[in-house]
Structure formats: C-alpha cells, structure tokens
Amino acid sequence: MIKNIIIGNYIPVVSIIHKLDPRTKLFISMIFMISLFVASKYLLALSIISVLLLVSISGISIKKFFKSAKGVSFFIIFSSVLNIFYSQGEVVFRYYFITITKLGIENCIFYALRMLNLIFMSSIISFTTLPSDMVYGIEYFLQFLKIFKINTQDISLIISISLRFIPVIFEETNKIIIAQKSRGANFEEKNIIKRTKTYLNILFPMFYSCFKRASDLAVALESRCYNNSIKHTKLKKFKLKKIDYLFIFLFILHLILIIIISKIFLK
Numbered sequence: 001m002i003k004n005i006i007i008g009n010y011i012p013v014v015s016i017i018h019k020l021d022p023r024t025k026l027f028i029s030m031i032f033m034i035s036l037f038v039a040s041k042y043l044l045a046l047s048i049i050s051v052l053l054l055v056s057i058s059g060i061s062i063k064k065f066f067k068s069a070k071g072v073s074f075f076i077i078f079s080s081v082l083n084i085f086y087s088q089g090e091v092v093f094r095y096y097f098i099t100i101t102k103l104g105i106e107n108c109i110f111y112a113l114r115m116l117n118l119i120f121m122s123s124i125i126s127f128t129t130l131p132s133d134m135v136y137g138i139e140y141f142l143q144f145l146k147i148f149k150i151n152t153q154d155i156s157l158i159i160s161i162s163l164r165f166i167p168v169i170f171e172e173t174n175k176i177i178i179a180q181k182s183r184g185a186n187f188e189e190k191n192i193i194k195r196t197k198t199y200l201n202i203l204f205p206m207f208y209s210c211f212k213r214a215s216d217l218a219v220a221l222e223s224r225c226y227n228n229s230i231k232h233t234k235l236k237k238f239k240l241k242k243i244d245y246l247f248i249f250l251f252i253l254h255l256i257l258i259i260i261i262s263k264i265f266l267k
Helices: 022-038 044-058 062-070 073-085 102-128 131-141 143-148 152-182 192-223 242-265
Strands: 091-095 098-101
Touching: 022 044, 022 102, 022 131, 022 242, 044 102, 044 242, 062 073, 062 102, 073 098, 073 102, 098 102, 131 143, 131 152, 143 152, 152 192
Parallel strands: none
Antiparallel strands: 091 098
16 A cells, blocks of 8 residues: 555656746645635536646656555545535435435535545646755745744755655655565454554554654754754745746636636526
8 A cells, every 4th residue: 555655756757847936836736726625516627627737748647646646545535425424405325324315426526526636736746846846835935924033944944854754754664564574464454453453563663764764864964064043045046937927827717717607607
C-alpha cells in the first residue's frame, strides 16, 4: 500500500504547467478549490474538464494521478458512502434500518468526484513544482503575517522540510515493511488484532527513523550557523509571464462562470 503513495514527488517533464510560476499554480489551485465547493452537481462537469485539460498538458501519465489517489481511496470511499445513508427522497432500497435513496446515490457520486478532482489538482501542483519553488510561493502568500510580527521564513523552512520528508518517510517505511516480511511478518492477516500488531511493528522503527533524521537535520543547520532572524536571499528570481496571467485569467473566468450559472440558471 505504501509503495503506491507518490505524494510530494516532483516529476521532471517539459510542459507548460512545469514552466508556470509557483505563485500562479498555488493561486489557480485555490481558485479551483473554491469553484469546486461552489459548483452544483451539474456544474461539476466543468471542473472535471478543467482538471483533465491540465493533466493532458502537464505531460504526466494519468496513471500517476490515479496512483496518487489510490493512497487515499479508503477516505474517498468512506466519506462518499456516508452520504447514501443521510439523504432523503425517493427510496431505492430498504432493509431494516438501512435506507438508500436516489438522492443519496447522487450525492455519493458527486462527493466522490469532487474529492477526486481535489486530489488530482493537488497532484498537478505537487508533480510539476519543485519543493523549493513551492515553498517560495507559499512564503509569498504568507507575507501578510509580517504585520503580526510572525517570521514567515520559519514557516517556509518548516514547510520545505516537511515536503522533502514525505517521499523519504514513505521510502523508509517500505524498507521497514520489506525487513519485517523477511522476518516472517504477515501483512495480509485477516484477523484484525493480529494485523494491527503487525503494523505496530512498523510504527515504532518508522518514528525512530523520523526523529533521528530530524535530529541530524537540526545538527546540520546549527553547524552551518543557520539564523532565522537574518533575511535570506533567493537562489531563483521569479517573475510572472504572459502565460501566468493567461492561466490566472482563465481560472478566475472559470469561477465567475460557475457562480453566475449557479445563481441565475440553476435556481
């Protein structure tokens, strides 16, 4: 299961999406998320089309996106299925206290597609943006916190380290699973109690490995005289281009269209 999770991995491909400014990608992702929650069931098709267009021009195989969604498939299914039992309307199936309605099935499909769109959009940003570039974009949008005398460089450093640690943690976990399997551990055990105990044997070495890496990183920062009170310069200089403004305009237009159609035509 762990080996299928590819969150936080940057995939180096030459595409328009890769060349976009990280601030643009973060901004359009926020606009897209707003449009997802504003869109009704019938307007969700516009968001699906938008995501599929981004996937097609990203130069990354769609299998990668489904693979990233596979890691959280249980959460998607569980949260979507709950909508079946908490909706009223025309009854399709009834068995004792279990009642499934037509509206419940529609809501289940709607929420599943909405979450899948959300994961695909997050994956597009993750796959096409270097962690260091993404941190710059996040730090740029957090500049308003300086008013409250909050050091945004600390926040950006924490985010940067966290993003870099995600694939490392998954890789370490895979190694631990392989080591435990070689010792006879059965991860396909049907008994829930035994299976839980088996997975506990992964957690303790994984946490130990994480804390050790964090300690080594702290020592490395101190040995290099890292000082968060000094204003640090940037290795790259980012500047918005025409293509960035085009994408920003298109996604704002996308949001406006969804709001107008929802308010006027689908009352």
